[in-house]
Amino acid sequence: xxxxxxxxxxxxxxxxxxxxxxxxxxxxxxxxxxxxxxxxxxxxxxxxxxxxxxxxxxxxxxxxxxxxxxxxxxxxxxxxxxxxxxxxxxxxxxxxxxxxxxxxxxxxxxxxxxxxxxxxxxxxxxxxxxxxxxxxxxxxxxxxxxxxxxxxxxxxxxxxxxxxxxxxxxxxxxxxxxxxxxxxxxxxxxxxxxxxxxxxxxxxxxxxxxxxxxxxxxxxxxxxxxxxxxxxxxxxxxxxxxxxxxxxxxxxxxxxxxxxxxxxxxxxxxxxxxxxxxxxxxxxxxxxxxxxxxxxxxxxxxxxxxxxxxxxxxxxxxxxxxxxxxx
Amino acid sequence: xxxxxxxxxxxxxxxxxxxxxxxxxxxxxxxxxxxxxxxxxxxxxxxxxxxxxxxxxxxxxxxxxxxxxxxxxxxxxxxxxxxxxxxxxxxxxxxxxxxxxxxxxxxxxxxxxxxxxxxxxxxxxxxxxxxxxxxxxxxxxxxxxxxxxxxxxxxxxxxxxxxxxxxxxxxxxxxxxxxxxxxxxxxxxxxxxxxxxxxxxxxxxxxxxxxxxxxxxxxxxxxxxxxxxxxxxxxxxxxxxxxxxxxxxxxxxxxxxxxxxxxxxxxxxxxxxxxxxxxxxxxxxxxxxxxxxxxxxxxxxxxxxxxxxxxxxxxxxxxxxxxxxxx
Numbered sequence: 266x267x268x269x270x271x272x273x274x275x276x277x278x279x280x281x282x283x284x285x286x287x288x289x290x291x292x293x294x295x296x297x298x299x300x301x302x303x304x305x306x307x308x309x310x311x312x313x314x315x316x317x318x319x320x321x322x323x324x325x326x327x328x329x330x331x332x333x334x335x336x337x338x339x340x341x342x343x344x345x346x347x348x349x350x351x352x353x354x355x356x357x358x359x360x361x362x363x364x365x366x367x368x369x370x371x372x373x374x375x376x377x378x379x380x381x382x383x384x385x386x387x388x389x390x391x392x393x394x395x396x397x398x399x400x401x402x403x404x405x406x407x408x409x410x411x412x413x414x415x416x417x418x419x420x421x422x423x424x425x426x427x428x429x430x431x432x433x434x435x436x437x438x439x440x441x442x443x444x445x446x447x448x449x450x451x452x453x454x455x456x457x458x459x460x461x462x463x464x465x466x467x468x469x470x471x472x473x474x475x476x477x478x479x480x481x482x483x484x485x486x487x488x489x490x491x492x493x494x495x496x497x498x499x500x501x502x503x504x505x506x507x508x509x510x511x512x513x514x515x516x517x518x519x520x521x522x523x524x525x526x527x528x529x530x531x532x533x534x535x536x537x538x539x540x541x542x543x544x545x546x547x548x549x550x551x552x553x554x555x556x557x558x559x560x561x562x563x564x565x566x567x568x569x570x571x572x573x574x575x576x577x578x579x580x581x582x583x584x585x586x587x588x589x590x591x592x
Numbered sequence: 593x594x595x596x597x598x599x600x601x602x603x604x605x606x607x608x609x610x611x612x613x614x615x616x617x618x619x620x621x622x623x624x625x626x627x628x629x630x631x632x633x634x635x636x637x638x639x640x641x642x643x644x645x646x647x648x649x650x651x652x653x654x655x656x657x658x659x660x661x662x663x664x665x666x667x668x669x670x671x672x673x674x675x676x677x678x679x680x681x682x683x684x685x686x687x688x689x690x691x692x693x694x695x696x697x698x699x700x701x702x703x704x705x706x707x708x709x710x711x712x713x714x715x716x717x718x719x720x721x722x723x724x725x726x727x728x729x730x731x732x733x734x735x736x737x738x739x740x741x742x743x744x745x746x747x748x749x750x751x752x753x754x755x756x757x758x759x760x761x762x763x764x765x766x767x768x769x770x771x772x773x774x775x776x777x778x779x780x781x782x783x784x785x786x787x788x789x790x791x792x793x794x795x796x797x798x799x800x801x802x803x804x805x806x807x808x809x810x811x812x813x814x815x816x817x818x819x820x821x822x823x824x825x826x827x828x829x830x831x832x833x834x835x836x837x838x839x840x841x842x843x844x845x846x847x848x849x850x851x852x853x854x855x856x857x858x859x860x861x862x863x864x865x866x867x868x869x870x871x872x873x874x875x876x877x878x879x880x881x882x883x884x885x886x887x888x889x890x891x892x893x894x895x896x897x898x899x900x901x902x903x904x905x906x907x908x909x910x911x912x913x914x915x916x917x918x919x
Contacts, residue, residue, distance in 0.1 A: 341885070350885075351885075400752070401751050401752040401756075415851060415852070417744050417745075417749050417751075418744075418745075418747065418749075420745065422744050422745075422851075422852055422853075423853070424728050424744075424852050424853025424854060425727070425728040425853050425854055425855040425889075425890075426853055426889060427853075428853050428885055428886065429728075429850075429851065429852050429853035430850075430851070430853075431850040431851075431853075431883055431886070432850060432851060434850050434883045435846075435847040435850055435851075436843050436846065436847060436881055437766070438766065439764070439765060439766075439843065446883050446884060447884065448881065448882075448883070516763050516766065519762075519763065520762040520763065520847060521851065523756075523757075523758040523759060523761050523762055524742060524749075524756065524757070524758075524759060524762075524848065524851045524852070525742070525749055525751050525756050525851070526749075526750070526751025526752050526753055526754075526755050526756035526757075526758075527751060527752055528752040554763055554775065555775075556758055556761045556773050556775070557773060557774065558668070558677075558678075558755055559755065559758070562752075562753060563752075
């Protein structure tokens with residue numbers, strides 16, 4: 266028998282579902298719409314229909330397959346209660362008992378669990394990725410926002426209420442930029458992809474940099490990908506965007522390191538495609554901000570999860586973590 | 593049989609040793625000099641002599657007493673290796689295998705463990721104090737420095753190398769005050785007792801405040817206790833010292849909360865004797881810096897360990913934690 270796990274990534278627009286093998290390969294996958302109408306029963310119907318089709322498809326590929334369970338990544342998901350709570354970008358209001366609703370429809374699953382996408386990325390890194398065998402590490406996910414999953418003694422830190430690991434909302438610049446959460450100066454407002462665009466605009470204004478290729482784009486049309494391409498082509502403004510982003514990020518990495526003294530911090534998400542442009546200033550800044558006894562010990566590494574499927578793969582890893590706990 | 597544990601607090605000048613009952617009361621205690629000459633064998637001789645005398649004394653009080661083990665709090669102590677490593681304020685250079693040295697002399701002990709004083713305070717809070725029954729909490733120790741102990745899922749976070757929980761060295765003010773560790777803008781440089789004196793001097797200078805009682809003291813003679821007494825008597829400068837200290841502290845508490853989502857954060861140490869003068873601005877500032885989903889959930893509480901004996905009591909609590917792990 267070959268064991269597989271199902272991973273589900275619930276996003277604001279689409280929900281991706283995939284069957285993942287023990288090595289983290291997606292065997293088959295599907296995408297359904299995340300409904301905008303808030304009707305949870307119809308959404309569960311669609312999801313369960315898709316899961317059944319995927320299981321059929323994978324059993325055709327290999328009849329000796331055993332589906333162990335389902336892991337779900339979703340915004341504002343609470344691992345302890347199995348619920349999604351007041352997610353601002355989903356149409357489901359109040360508290361949705363997601364795990365219970367799926368369990369009722371698929372009682373044959375040995376484990377069903379839910380957590381937020383950054384925590385799922387951390388568990389994915391531990392089960393399939395670069396954190397295999399590590400007991401203490403952290404994953405930062407850089408994208409539209411900045412999320413994080415903190416692993417201590419081989420277990421994800423969920424905290425008292427299930428919502429731990431919000432490193433993106435630590436204050437990096439007191440009284441600084443407005444964050445999407447309503448706070449000020451949070452890491453997310455500087456080191457997310459939109460944060461990099463904000464830095465680009467500040468630098469264009471500071472240097473009156475008409476000659477930068479970034480000056481040809483509106484705020485809305487600019488992308489972190491274009492900033493990277495411009496940096497590679499030698500644009501000084503774009504290069505400084507990465508320098509500053511890395512400096513702020515490193516300040517945050519050092520703060521996280523002082524809390525849990527991890528073996529490694531993994532960076533995941535779009536902006537990390539810039540490689541040394543982001544890693545070098547981030548590592549330099551982290552080292553500068555660390556206590557002497559912490560210096561030159563903590564690895565800062567790119568995530569080993571494949572970008573396209575990482576959300577599904579990460580979510581599916583929850584299944585193995587749950588089964589481990591049931592032993 | 594009544595069980596007791598021995599707690600040892602190794603400081604730069606003195607080493608305090610006490611026998612502590614299960615309720616956290618110190619039954620008998622002794623103080624020996626921490627040698628300035630770096631001769632570890634002589635120090636262990638003194639320590640073991642003192643321990644034997646204390647056990648004799650406590651057995652005279654109650655012959656039905658069982659000594660379970662020894663817990664040690666010391667600067668730069670590494671729980672994993674049982675060593676003290678390069679402690680700047682101790683005369684013992686290099687790596688001192690403290691646990692092994694005591695085990696050799698007192699093999700009858702069921703558990704001997706060492707950690708730094710802030711971690712010992714956290715375990716003390718869990719075994720004897722206000723954190724009984726809590727699984728997720730943090731202790732900040734405010735004194736000459738700012739230390740912290742982070743508890744997740746009922747266990748202290750030691751991290752990859754044994755040195756986790758250095759919340760005092762998170763950057764609070766980028767490019768800010770020089771910290772004792774050589775870094776800049778760390779929480780410790782603002783919220784320790786010396787940090788409060790630095791704030792007082794800045795405010796005296798800012799307001800040219802000749803009439804403040806704080807203006808009569810040199811930097812070296814000023815104390816955080818006198819700042820508190822002056823605040824109570826209505827001095828505006830002293831009151832603003834507490835406002836600012838609380839604001840910086842609350843910024844740090846929020847950052848810690850975002851990492852591990854604790855049920856409570858306990859504050860321990862001299863400056864906390866100021867009660868509402870420090871707690872109110874710290875709580876207000878923490879709430880201001882928290883994500884909406886974290887607000888109005890996290891308790892900020894005074895430590896329930898008695899100030900005079902807390903270091904001994906906290907260290908002794910390590911013994912119960914060790915025995916729990918051996919079950």
